[in-house]
Amino acid sequence: MIPKQPLAVWMLVCILSALITSAVQAQHTDMQTPADHVMVLPGDIKWMLDANPAFLPGMKMAVIDGNPSSAGPYTVRLMVPNGYKVMPHFHPTDENITVLKGNFMMGIGDKFNEKDLVGMPEGTYMSMKTGTRHYAMAKGETIIQVHGVGPFTLTYVNPEDDPRNKKQ
Numbered sequence: 001m002i003p004k005q006p007l008a009v010w011m012l013v014c015i016l017s018a019l020i021t022s023a024v025q026a027q028h029t030d031m032q033t034p035a036d037h038v039m040v041l042p043g044d045i046k047w048m049l050d051a052n053p054a055f056l057p058g059m060k061m062a063v064i065d066g067n068p069s070s071a072g073p074y075t076v077r078l079m080v081p082n083g084y085k086v087m088p089h090f091h092p093t094d095e096n097i098t099v100l101k102g103n104f105m106m107g108i109g110d111k112f113n114e115k116d117l118v119g120m121p122e123g124t125y126m127s128m129k130t131g132t133r134h135y136a137m138a139k140g141e142t143i144i145q146v147h148g149v150g151p152f153t154l155t156y157v158n159p160e161d162d163p164r165n166k167k168q
Contacts, residue, residue, distance in 0.1 A: 038064075038065045040064050040065070045062045045064070045077065046062055047060045047061070047062050047079060048060060048061050048062065056078070056086065056163075057163050058081060058084060059078050059079060059080055059081070059084065060078070060079035061076055061077065061078050061079070062076065062077045062079075063075075063076050064076060064077060064145070066150065067150065068150050068151065068152035069150065069151050069152070070150050070151055071149075071150055071151060072149065072150055073147070073148070073149055073150070074147065074148065074149070074150045074152060075145060075146070075147040076145070076146050076147075076152070077100070077143055077144065077145050077146075078143070078144050078146060079141065079142075079143050080102070080104070080138035080141070080142040080143070080144065081138060081141060082138055082139070082140050082141055082142075083137070083138065083139075084137065084138045085112065085135070085136070085137045086135055086136040086137070087112055087135055087156055087157075087158065087161035088109065088110050088111060088112055088133055088134065088135040088156065088157040088158065088161070089133070089134070089135070089154045089155060089156045089157060089161075090130075090131050090132060090133045090134070090154065090155055090157070091128075091130065091131075091132075091148075091152070091153065091154050091155075092130060092131075092153060092155075093130055093148050093149050093150070093151075093152070094127065094128065094129055094130055094148055094149070095127070095128045095132075095146060095148050096125070096126070096127045096128075096146065096147050096148055097120075097125070097126045097127075097128075097144050097145070097146050098123075098124070098125045098126075098144065098145045099120045099121065099122050099123065099124045099125075099142065099143075099144050100122065100143045100144065100145055101122060101141070101142060101143040102122065102138060102139065102140040102141055102142030102143060103119050103120065103121050103122075103138070103139040103140055103142060104119075104120045104124070104136060104137075104138060104139075104142050104144050105117035105118065105119055105120065105136060105137045105138070105139055106118055106120055106126065106134060106135075106136050107134060107135045107136070108132065108133065108134050109133055109134070109135070110133050110157045111157075112135045114137065117136075117137055119139065133157055
């Protein structure tokens with residue numbers, strides 16, 4: 001049997017803890033975010049006009065966390081226009097994709113083949129290991145979130161597909 005006084009103290013501590021937690025949560029928009037915590041609200045996202053003109057011209061990109069150009073973890077969002085094709089390529093690190101909006105169509109292999117694309121509707125998650133050769137296409141305006149360990153780079157299977165090799 002628990003003595004009544006310690007039980008009353010314990011209940012008081014629980015109630016005070018709940019009240020303090022509620023007060024802190026209610027004021028979360030006014031507090032500073034600690035350095036070890038990242039929170040990005042939808043209105044805070046800053047879209048760049050081109051994700052990377054060298055790699056993926058025509059896409060918009062927003063860096064959510066980290067730096068995809070440097071060593072270390074990163075998270076980015078890519079806004080992919082309807083019908084946009086990403087030709088077969090691979091990455092030197094694992095790539096993780098979550099579809100936030102639209103339908104990202106994905107294929108595995110060295111040659112772009114539209115009939116082999118598999119639809120990844122909103123909410124789909126996919127992870128590919130280093131070196132997996134793949135290609136993609138957007139069905140409708142699509143937003144994907146990509147995360148991994150940088151630096152994020154890609155190598156096109158066919159050098160002629162690489163925008164960096166196209167004459168300006």
